[in-house]
Amino acid sequence: MATLRKIENDPTALSDAEWKAIEQGRADFAEGRYIDHETMSAWLKSWGTDPLKPSPSPKTAPKDK
DSSP, rough: OOOOOTTOOTOOOOOHHHHHHHHHHHHHHHTEEEOOOHHHHHHHTTTTTSSSSOOOOEEEEOOOO
């Protein structure tokens, strides 16, 4: 995978912490850990409601053999 670099003085550039979070997300996905769209969508739609649904836990996809 190509290494992504931020451009200096770019107002849309991401912070080091944001890049680290993206890299961690990519690593999680590569290992088969993810939250499916339907689960995430339902959780986000519960924001501002009472009771707020608990945050979803990642699923782990089975590894190909």
